Amino acid sequence: MSDDGLIQILHGNTFVVSDTNGDIDASPTDATGLFTYDTRFLSKWVLTINGERMNALSVDDLQYFETRFFLVPGTGTVYIDAKLSVIRRRAVGHGFHEELTILNHEDEPVELTVRLDAASDFADLFEVKDALKKKGRYSTEVDRKKLVLSYDRQTFGRSTAITASEKAQIDEQGLTFEISVPGHGSWSTGIDVSIARLVIGQPLGPPETPEHAQRRMRRDLDHWLDAAPRLECDWDALKATYHRSLVDLAALRFSPPITGGRSLPAAGLPWFMALFGRDSILTSLQSLPFAPELAATTLRALGDWQGVGIDDFRDEDPGRIVHEMRYGELTAFEERPHSPYYGSADATPLYVVLLDEYERWTGDRAIVRELEIEARAALDWIDQYADLQHNGYVAYQRRNEDTGLENQCWKDSWDSISFRDGRLPGFPRATCELQGYAYDAKLRGARLARIAWKDEELATRLEREAAELKRRFNRDFWVEDGQYFALALDPHRAQVDSLTSNNGHLLWSGIVDKSKAKAVARQLLGPRLFSGWGVRTLAEGEGRYNPIGYHVGTVWPFDNSFIAWGLRRYGFKEEAAAIAAGILEAAEFFDGRLPEAFGGYERGETRYPVQYPTACSPQAWSTGTPLLLLRTMLGLEPQGEHLIVDPALPNTIGHLELLDIPGRWGRIDAFGRGRVDVRRTQARRR
């Protein structure tokens, strides 16, 4: 169940959100319904018996793709006369299948009118968020066996078909079953709600039966869990968090039509079940030691969609990696630019980072050769298209002023990039972590050029450029009076001087001079940034700081996982362990499912992490966070054909083993014992 009392099940990018009765009764702006490919195919699905709606007794979340509702007729809040009970078992596939069962608890037979009201508004996901008006035409088709709901606008058409296994009277508004249930007997019917018309991703051949689909999905989940490394440790909550992460990551897998059935991580459930360059790359990085195949699919799919031309509406340049891909009506009619949209300044360098990191773990050199043109184009984009300030730094400014994104870094809300005094800089903006990613991409690109492309000249040039970038960066971005790196340079090349978590990403990228690393680590664990649970996005005391501001004070678990990785990279093992401990302890309060973000309040003040209200859970990179933290705590690092294990575990964890870690070494086990006194490290910051 999600936090708002809604029930959601999903498979790929098809999902059903209903209330606890299993009913869907959506208004234009609310989020219930059957959705696939960013379109709502069913907005009304209400069960009544003899005119009465149901009352929920309980809901069983069986798996992420199936659920069971136990109901009784009547909506009263007082005791209900339960002569009947009703079970709706629902599984999502290409649409959904529902088994409706009615049990009669009396001695006498009963005559019942069972009714399912059905309708669809065929809203685009973006319309559901913004309540926009439809421009096309609705129609309904009824025959003896089937109800078909349709929406057409020029050549654009979407349809939903509804059929039942038992005899029903079908009209334009739904299905009616006039039935008799014997004493102590039961009646049941299967109902299929299927996506009948959709131009892309249509499976060829007959659709599989619901039973077959469920068996296949259960088998698939078992295989997925079996293939992942096994975690043994003294801290039960961590084991639960780990299991939760693996199951959620399984649910977040998504197969875009171009991947031949292979999957990559989508950004989040349910509204971001789509290909997002940044989210798919970062989540693939986090899960490399656990499910490396996600990275391979991500790299191929993003390679296929890499920009080839200049397109202002889509903020596309040659070599640029996709930001977001959508399939709904607004995208189809180019009222939104997501076909696909390219407005991200970090996905392109991070693409090269992922390709290299993937090879380091798996030894899959063939993919480095396979994606050579794409990786080279990504490296070229950094120099040829991203230098919008003409100073050798990666910067962003949207060309689509209407529906493009203002902030094209991971902190993408309108006020995320600000000066100490709260002023917002102009555009183009060169945020600091982009320079770190570019630096890392160049060095990793150089390695790939040597090992797989046999291009020494390119390798030498990239290394020279990286060294030069590092030198300039440490000069131009360093805030001398604060001893940290500025958040960005504004279009006048002035430092956007607030203190932010971005400093941790800089450690991860390696762009930070050794001589400055200690000061940066001290800031990250210092009282202005570290809340006791984790590092805040923006430091306490800055003009726009707000402990529940989206990117201006909250703590983002994924952000912290990369910060911990960065701290390890520079040898700050204890600091990395302190962050891992804080975030994993917070996870316990969320039953192992870390939210996208939680409040930046001081830990001692609230005693528990205050969740930031968000519509999306689980979020892919929050799901990947415990995985990356396990890597950083164990100090897992591929080196040649071997895996180095160098544990620095919080003493709150005790003994920990991660067994059967896949990689170029085959499978390997890692062990560690908690020895880092994290409370002392956390307290030392005062």
Next chain:
Amino acid sequence: MSPDRTAPFFEELARREYDPMLRNARGTARIEIVDQGKTERWLVTIDKGNIAVSRKNARAETTIRADRKTFEKAATGRLNVMAATLRGEIVITGDPRFLVQLQRLIPRPSGGP
């Protein structure tokens, strides 16, 4: 009548013989161009970057269908292929990856559609 832009597109594709942008692609597509009730068929086979074009009416795992106006706009970079596919102006059955890879070869006027 406007000049035929369909044949030149396929002739240009055939002349390439090999394009590294398609080196990871493999498959055969039948491209059907509908014009005043008649269907013109082109068969494009890509095998690791090697391109073969013919007018054979053979079986293909993927078919791409559009009217001539739509096709010519797409072939000259004046139409976003993905958006047109979502609208149903271009209808694809089989493997959409083929179309995504093929459209990478299409030159686009600066500023885009």
